[in-house]
Amino acid sequence: MGFGLLNKVILVYEEAFWEPNRDMFGLLNEAERQASLNPEDYASRRGRYYLFWNCLVTSGKPTLIALMAGEAAHYTEETSNDQLIKEVTDCLDQMFAPNRVPLPTETIVTRWSKDPFACGSYSYVGPETQTGDYDVMARPHGPLHFTGEATCGTHPATVHGAYLSGLRAAAEVVEKMIGPIRVPTPLVEKKVKLEHPTPHPPTISDVKRKFSSDAPLQSSGSTASNNSIHKTARAVRDEDYEASIIGEILSQLGERPIKPGRTGVNPFLLYTKDQWYTVKHDCDAKRRAATGDVNAKASKTEIRTALGLKWRTEDPAVRQPYLDQTQSAKDDAAASTAGFKDAVALWDREAERIRVEYIRDHPPEDGEGDMVMNGRTAIELGAGKRPRR
Numbered sequence: 001m002g003f004g005l006l007n008k009v010i011l012v013y014e015e016a017f018w019e020p021n022r023d024m025f026g027l028l029n030e031a032e033r034q035a036s037l038n039p040e041d042y043a044s045r046r047g048r049y050y051l052f053w054n055c056l057v058t059s060g061k062p063t064l065i066a067l068m069a070g071e072a073a074h075y076t077e078e079t080s081n082d083q084l085i086k087e088v089t090d091c092l093d094q095m096f097a098p099n100r101v102p103l104p105t106e107t108i109v110t111r112w113s114k115d116p117f118a119c120g121s122y123s124y125v126g127p128e129t130q131t132g133d134y135d136v137m138a139r140p141h142g143p144l145h146f147t148g149e150a151t152c153g154t155h156p157a158t159v160h161g162a163y164l165s166g167l168r169a170a171a172e173v174v175e176k177m178i179g180p181i182r183v184p185t186p187l188v189e190k191k192v193k194l195e196h197p198t199p200h201p202p203t204i205s206d207v208k209r210k211f212s213s214d215a216p217l218q219s220s221g222s223t224a225s226n227n228s229i230h231k232t233a234r235a236v237r238d239e240d241y242e243a244s245i246i247g248e249i250l251s252q253l254g255e256r257p258i259k260p261g262r263t264g265v266n267p268f269l270l271y272t273k274d275q276w277y278t279v280k281h282d283c284d285a286k287r288r289a290a291t292g293d294v295n296a297k298a299s300k301t302e303i304r305t306a307l308g309l310k311w312r313t314e315d316p317a318v319r320q321p322y323l324d325q326t327q328s329a330k331d332d333a334a335a336s337t338a339g340f341k342d343a344v345a346l347w348d349r350e351a352e353r354i355r356v357e358y359i360r361d362h363p364p365e366d367g368e369g370d371m372v373m374n375g376r377t378a379i380e381l382g383a384g385k386r387p388r389r
């Protein structure tokens with residue numbers, strides 16, 4: 001399990017320059033190498049101001065909260081407020097061009113990693129996380145009980161997870177002090193008569209046992225119920241065993257290679273991205289002049305047509321970088337596709353070998369090795385395929 005970092009840049013303005021009724025808007029950052037297909041080229045910028053929350057209604061002030069995730073969260077810790085404000089203002093300027101975005105009147109920047117009482121933001125499921133790690137964090141040690149979002153496997157990293165963990169720990173403490181708490185069954189009386197009432201109402205310990213171990217429910221009596229709990233425990237054990245095989249495969253081989261997609265890049269698209277607002281500005285001006293309406297705006301079709309003409313008649317020196325970028329993206333894609341087939345065949349063979357060796361070295365408790373030996377999971381069957389566009 002990991003302890004992660006998310007930071008926020010909070011910006012208060014004189015007045016809202018964004019759509020006041022929109023809860024949030026996003027920003028897709030460019031890679032360090034433009035139009036790159038390599039995810040690593042996006043790592044340092046992907047999380048910078050990638051989402052803006054509009055807090056106008058909730059705070060009563062024209063406020064935006066920009067999120068800083070991944071590497072950008074760590075970058076926030078090391079970067080001055082002035083630099084961050086300049087960067088975020090440049091990003092907003094581009095998004096709202098041709099309008100100019102003013103500087104904020106007040107700002108707050110969080111640096112949770114530097115906060116000695118927080119040391120970070122919240123837990124996350126890391127590559128090494130195992131099934132049940134959150135439950136391990138929640139286990140009491142003698143009279144010491146643990147709460148907090150990182151002890152709540154169902155709702156980690158959230159306020160409601162922290163709250164639920166508090167309820168769980170409080171119940172544990174009370175049970176330890178005064179014994180099992182009787183939970184009425186049903187909790188809320190039904191108006192209809194129960195045909196098979198439970199002989200003894202279950203306690204909180206019973207309910208917890210049902211979810212946490214193989215032990216059958218002691219007090220609820222019915223055989224059918226016991227069977228179903230045995231079945232659940234068995235299914236959980238199988239899943240855990242399967243998860244440990246997959247864990248071994250992934251730790252040795254990493255993820256199964258994903259089929260590379262088409263580049264989706266062409267020179268005109270790249271040019272359009274850079275020129276859109278300039279051309280829009282000119283088209284709007286022409287439309288205003290033609291109609292005499294100061295608020296007139298050009299349609300998207302008009303702007304696209306003007307862009308097409310501009311691209312076709314553009315100076316070759318201006319066109320060349322766009323042609324080069326497209327060719328470079330195509331070359332990258334061709335190289336990835338060539339290697340993909342061999343890489344995936346090798347991965348499959350190795351996964352099969354690791355599975356067989358794992359089962360040989362750690363046979364399952366109930367001797368179902370043959371079933372598992374012949375089975376392949378979704379990961380090994382190529383569930384990691386790139387979704388169709």
Ligand SMILES: Cc1cc2nc3c(=O)[nH]c(=O)nc-3n(C[C@H](O)[C@H](O)[C@H](O)COP(=O)(O)OP(=O)(O)OC[C@H]3O[C@@H](n4cnc5c(N)ncnc54)[C@H](O)[C@@H]3O)c2cc1C
Nearest residue numbers: 006007112117118121122147148149150157158159160162
């Ligand atoms: C930027 C950010 C955005 C988030 N957004 C959301 C969201 O949108 N929705 C959501 O549900 N959750 C969100 N969360 C997560 C949520 O805030 C946490 O999961 C939750 O607050 C965790 O509660 P906790 O009680 O486990 O821990 P904390 O709230 O961290 O409480 C731990 C307390 O222990 C204190 N402490 C630390 N060391 C000591 C010590 N030695 N002695 C005494 N006291 C100590 C700390 O000061 C702190 O008050 C967000 C968190 C962050 C950082």
